[in-house]
Amino acid sequence: MSTRESIILLAEKLVKEKGFNAFSFHDIAATIGIKTASIHYHFPTKADLGVAVLEQQKTRLYQMQESVQDKGVLAKLEAFFSIYNNLPRENMVCMVGSLATDFNAIDPKVQENLSEFADLVLQWLTDILQEGKRENIFHFTTPTKVKAVQIASSMVGVVQLQRLVNEDDNFFKKVKDNIIKELKAK
Amino acid sequence: MSTRESIILLAEKLVKEKGFNAFSFHDIAATIGIKTASIHYHFPTKADLGVAVLEQQKTRLYQMQESVQDKGVLAKLEAFFSIYNNLPRENMVCMVGSLATDFNAIDPKVQENLSEFADLVLQWLTDILQEGKRENIFHFTTPTKVKAVQIASSMVGVVQLQRLVNEDDNFFKKVKDNIIKELKAK
DNA sequence: GTCTATATATAGATAGAC
DNA sequence: GTCTATCTATATATAGAC
Numbered sequence: 001m002s003t004r005e006s007i008i009l010l011a012e013k014l015v016k017e018k019g020f021n022a023f024s025f026h027d028i029a030a031t032i033g034i035k036t037a038s039i040h041y042h043f044p045t046k047a048d049l050g051v052a053v054l055e056q057q058k059t060r061l062y063q064m065q066e067s068v069q070d071k072g073v074l075a076k077l078e079a080f081f082s083i084y085n086n087l088p089r090e091n092m093v094c095m096v097g098s099l100a101t102d103f104n105a106i107d108p109k110v111q112e113n114l115s116e117f118a119d120l121v122l123q124w125l126t127d128i129l130q131e132g133k134r135e136n137i138f139h140f141t142t143p144t145k146v147k148a149v150q151i152a153s154s155m156v157g158v159v160q161l162q163r164l165v166n167e168d169d170n171f172f173k174k175v176k177d178n179i180i181k182e183l184k185a186k
Numbered sequence: 187m188s189t190r191e192s193i194i195l196l197a198e199k200l201v202k203e204k205g206f207n208a209f210s211f212h213d214i215a216a217t218i219g220i221k222t223a224s225i226h227y228h229f230p231t232k233a234d235l236g237v238a239v240l241e242q243q244k245t246r247l248y249q250m251q252e253s254v255q256d257k258g259v260l261a262k263l264e265a266f267f268s269i270y271n272n273l274p275r276e277n278m279v280c281m282v283g284s285l286a287t288d289f290n291a292i293d294p295k296v297q298e299n300l301s302e303f304a305d306l307v308l309q310w311l312t313d314i315l316q317e318g319k320r321e322n323i324f325h326f327t328t329p330t331k332v333k334a335v336q337i338a339s340s341m342v343g344v345v346q347l348q349r350l351v352n353e354d355d356n357f358f359k360k361v362k363d364n365i366i367k368e369l370k371a372k
Numbered sequence: 373g374t375c376t377a378t379a380t381a382t383a384g385a386t387a388g389a390c
Numbered sequence: 391g392t393c394t395a396t397c398t399a400t401a402t403a404t405a406g407a408c
Contacts, residue, residue: 003391022207022291024383038392040385093287100346101279101287105208118350142367146360150340153347153361157339160286164304174332175339181328189373210401224374226403 004042006032012053016092047107054113073132084155088162088172097156138183190228192218197239202278233293240299259318270341274348274358283342324369
């Protein structure tokens with residue numbers, strides 16, 4: 001893996017763990033064994049690094065969409081949830097939520113890329129829900145986009161709340177399972 | 187209003203707008219017309235200020251609970267939603283979500299107070315939902331606490347997503363209205 | 373209770389050698 | 391592509407005068 005890729009991956013981890021404005025080039029440099037000046041060679045500014053992280057997120061999303069395109073709607077829904085599945089265990093929140101709370105404190109370039117990534121995720125979930133309705137697997141009556149926003153919001157929020165409560169209560173899994181149950185209910 | 191109260195109120199606003207680690211004592215000092223050293227007289231450390239903000243949030247929550255204790259369950263539910271109602275318009279996210287994403291970058295004292303405040307909010311919503319079931323106004327079958335976490339998560343998340351999408355689409359209101367509709371549905 | 377002045381630390385960023 | 395060295399800005403925090 002190239003140094004550039006290592007930096008992006010570690011930056012992603014740190015954003016999800018601590019937030020964009022709480023990690024520093026020094027955190028990254030110390031972990032991967034280089035100096036902060038070397039990071040600036042790959043990413044002139046921290047905003048450039050933020051943009052690169054979001055572009056990588058988009059690429060990963062496209063790959064995930066492609067990998068399940070021939071599968072059933074329930075497999076696609078599970079792929080959507082896989083964005084969030086491992087976060088609580090790793091003491092992380094999702095990229096969108098982490099950057100959204102810092103929105104007014106990040107560079108406009110990062111803001112723009114974040115909005116685009118969030119739109120992609122929302123549109124993907126909307127498409128999945130629509131397909132489920134068409135196939136008579138899901139039976140909600142709410143407008144599909146609204147339902148998608150509601151479900152995505154639940155995921156964004158529950159990984160954050162999970163951090164604050166006793167981890168014996170696996171609210172993340174309970175909420176996720178309940179969402180699937182409600183989607184299937186007639 | 188005392189200087190101390192002014193500092194707490196402004197800190198609350200800044201946390202919801204930019205995040206705890208993105209505002210500085212200088213931001214507060216400049217706005218209310220004092221020097222940063224004066225803030226340290228009231229709050230020795232930034233963590234102390236964070237704790238004070240959360241204690242004020244708890245006090246406000248208790249007052250809200252008391253103000254609706256003799257009203258109907260739908261009025262209580264609306265009081266719960268009032269925590270979030272004005273946030274999108276003011277370009278803010280909620281206190282719990284803002285601090286949860288920064289959880290690993292804030293002082294343990296602030297972490298602890300945040301967890302307590304989140305527990306209070308969740309327990310309040312759980313009580314409201316339970317009362318609604320008892321009075322046959324709500325008809326969900328999911329365990330009440332899980333339903334409360336799911337709804338609270340939706341609110342935490344939707345005020346964050348609302349920041350990222352076209353504000354012409356008032357997803358916050360649509361999601362909130364849909365949650366109420368689903369609670370009442372048989 | 374607020375001020376001036378300052379200490380101390382750390383951040384992002386740049387210049388130029390290798 | 392990474393380094394050393396340095397710049398500049400800003401953060402939290404403290405000491406002591408008023």
